[in-house]
Amino acid sequence: xxxxxxxxxxxxxxxxxxxxxxxxxxxxxxxxxxxxxxxxxxxxxxxxxxxxxxxxxxxxxxxxxxxxxxxxxxxxxxxxxxxxxxxxxxxxxxxxxxxxxxxxxxxxxxxxxxxxxxxxxxxxxxxxxxxxxxxxxxxxxxxxxxxxxxxxxxxxxxxxxxxxxxxxxxxxxxxxxxxxxxxxxxxxxxxxxxxxxxxxx
Numbered sequence: 001x002x003x004x005x006x007x008x009x010x011x012x013x014x015x016x017x018x019x020x021x022x023x024x025x026x027x028x029x030x031x032x033x034x035x036x037x038x039x040x041x042x043x044x045x046x047x048x049x050x051x052x053x054x055x056x057x058x059x060x061x062x063x064x065x066x067x068x069x070x071x072x073x074x075x076x077x078x079x080x081x082x083x084x085x086x087x088x089x090x091x092x093x094x095x096x097x098x099x100x101x102x103x104x105x106x107x108x109x110x111x112x113x114x115x116x117x118x119x120x121x122x123x124x125x126x127x128x129x130x131x132x133x134x135x136x137x138x139x140x141x142x143x144x145x146x147x148x149x150x151x152x153x154x155x156x157x158x159x160x161x162x163x164x165x166x167x168x169x170x171x172x173x174x175x176x177x178x179x180x181x182x183x184x185x186x187x188x189x190x191x192x193x194x195x196x197x198x199x200x201x
Contacts, residue, residue, distance in 0.1 A: 005058070006057050006058040006059075006060070006061040006062070007061050009058060009061070009062065010061040010062045010064075010065040011065070014132055015062045015063075015065050015066040015069070016066065016126055016129055016131070016132075018058070018062045019059060019062050019063065019066070019122075019126055020123055020126050020127065022055050022058055022059045022062070023059075023119045023120075023122045023123045023126070024119075024123060025051075025055055026052070026055045026059070026119045027116045027119035027120055027123070028116075029048055029051055029052050029055070030112040030113070030115040030116045031112065031113075031116055032044070032048040032051070033045065033048055033112050034109055034112050034113075036048060037108065037109065037112075067080055067081070067084065099111065102114070
């Protein structure tokens with residue numbers, strides 16, 4: 001839902017400044033998880049998870065859009081894109097395992113604090129970059145948000161419907177709805193706990 005708005009943000013604002021602002025907000029999310037952990041509150045966990053997902057929805061288009069500005073040469077751009085994908089794959093494959101080890105060694109609370117520091121490090125790196133990273137000739141004040149959003153949604157929908165791969169997009173969309181329902185069920189299962197499940201059996 002937020003990706004069209006995020007695309008507009010990446011087009012009309014300085015991408016580095018947007019990423020810095022989003023990293024600053026994201027640094028607060030792990031601390032809010034500590035609040036949820038203290039009160040043992042599942043609603044707070046869901047709200048903070050929604051906050052994280054919203055930040056990621058805005059951050060990813062800015063991150064993707066700044067890459068061509070960082071590496072304008074076509075051949076170097078291919079290498080940069082490959083390295084970005086490789087780094088993401090390594091993170092997905094190794095990160096969860098390392099996270100489990102860290103939780104067992106230093107505890108959940110310390111891991112959330114480390115997560116906050118990781119966003120602060122990201123902010124410091126982005127600040128060191130300096131310069132202007134805005135490829136748009138229009139400023140944010142010149143863009144009518146609703147009109148731009150309507151153009152993107154209508155144009156994107158027309159493109160998808162006229163293509164041959166629209167069934168795959170439909171499957172992806174319906175799968176996302178299923179994943180959302182599964183997350184709700186996971187919360188319900190976690191509230192029951194193993195004791196309640198054994199009692200029912």
